[in-house]
Amino acid sequence: MPKKLLSFPKKFLWGTASASYQVEGNNIHSDWWHWETTKKPGQKWPLERSGIACDFYNRYEKDFDLCKKMNNNAVRLSVEWARLEPKQGEFNRAEFAHYRKVLKAAKKRGLKTFITLNHFTNPLWFSQQGGWRQRQAPRIFARYVEECVKELGKDIDAFITINEPDGNAMQGYVTGKRYPGKKLSILGGLVAIANYHRAHNAAAKVIKSLTHTPVGIVKNIGWFEARPGASFFLDRWLARFCLWLVCDSLIHLIHKNLDFLGYNHYFTIQFSYGMPHFPKGPKNDMNWVLYPPGLGRMLTYMNKFGVPLYVTEHGLPDRNDTHRKWYMHESLAGVHKAIQNGADIRGYFHWTLTDNFEWNDGYDPRFGLVAIDRENNLKRTPRPSFYWYAKVCKQNGVEALKTK
Ligand code: BGC
DSSP states (O other): OOOOEEEOOTTOEEEEEOOHHHHSOOOTTBHHHHHHHTOOTTOOOOOSOOTTTTOHHHHHHHHHHHHHHTTOSEEEEEOOHHHHOSBTTBOOHHHHHHHHHHHHHHHHTTOEEEEEEESSOOBHHHHHTTGGGSTTHHHHHHHHHHHHHHHHGGGOSEEEEEESHHHHHHIIIIIOOSTTOOOOOHHHHHHHHHHHHHHHHHHHHHHHHHOOOOEEEEEEOOEEEEOTTTOOHHHHHHHHHHHIIIIIHHHTTTGGGOSEEEEEEOOEEEEETTEEEOOSSOBOTTOOBOOTHHHHHHHHHHGGGOSOEEEEEEOOOOTTOSSHHHHHHHHHHHHHHHHHTTOOEEEEEESOSBOOOOGGGTTSSOOOSEEEETTTTTEEEEOHHHHHHHHHHHHTEEEOOOOO
16 A cells, blocks of 8 residues: 655655855855864864865766755755955955856756855955954945845845854854854853844845845754653743744844744654753754654744744754665654644755864765765765655655654
8 A cells, every 4th residue: 555645745845954154165254264263273173175175166066966866955055254255345256156056057957046145254454454353344244245146136036144043153152163163251252143133134134125035044053842751830831931042032133134944853852850951862963853743843843933944954964874864854854744734844954965174073974865075076966865865755755754
């Protein structure tokens, strides 16, 4: 008997997501490049230099061919601010022309383009004059965004202003794990978080004044819940409080300027007797617990904001492709259930197409549906899960899970 298909809505978008710095190579004007190349003795992070990355800058057509082969109908990419504005106020028209070619190549293959304008990295000049802690950061960012809309807007189907602003602010200014590597107080990090959200509002207004293209932001928020079985009132309250703190309180700052919300999902935290824990379950190559119900549950929670939702990242480092397929399958069944329960979810972008530069952790973690051989001219080889995902995209659905 053929297995029952859990079908997704008709115009559902299926794709992969990536970020310019992690795939393009040679982003020499970016602050992260500076961090890599000026690493001091005794400084732990970053472990590796990005160098040529995946050479996506030159190989984008071949990579989009792979998206097409996977029956994708959308792609999430970012443009590198430092390429486009290497010096403050001086825009590089040749680089805009390059991105126009990239966008057209995606469109030619039937891919809707979701473009992130800031995915962690900034021009070095911006960071050196105070980065996201400077008061004028929103105005400077909005100026760059205006140029992007004028130069590239025609081929962009959805604008994502900023990728994971809060997490990036905390890592850059509080834990010091990302550039500029500062260890300030939580209050110091909050200034950057506030500026990021002001920047979203400023950028969204510029975009809206120039086009009708939808504008959103991408959040990376873990799902919080009380540990099933062992839960009592305090655990449920703590889980709700954390969701309010990392999700609601920040989304309210930008709610008026959102046409959609992007959600990046990697973690679930469970409370048990007042203490936070990761759920029990198999682990990926970076020792993160794989807990499929978290994705659908968080999307169901986020539906209350009343805007369409997209899964803008979901994936795992899994060099041998041991877990990718079942993890995607069970997670997507959860997304399907959330849709059935009324959540307005419009697309899923898997992180990521090819193995790429995983920030501080360098090239060791392998997040790709396609493996990259760094010893052999960056040769691309699809993993088995690539073919599985191709089938999902083609049939616009996943098979129903076996009941355990
Ligand atoms: C980031 C990606 C990163 C992925 C896996 C996300 O939070 O947006 O750039 O590669 O996590 O760590």
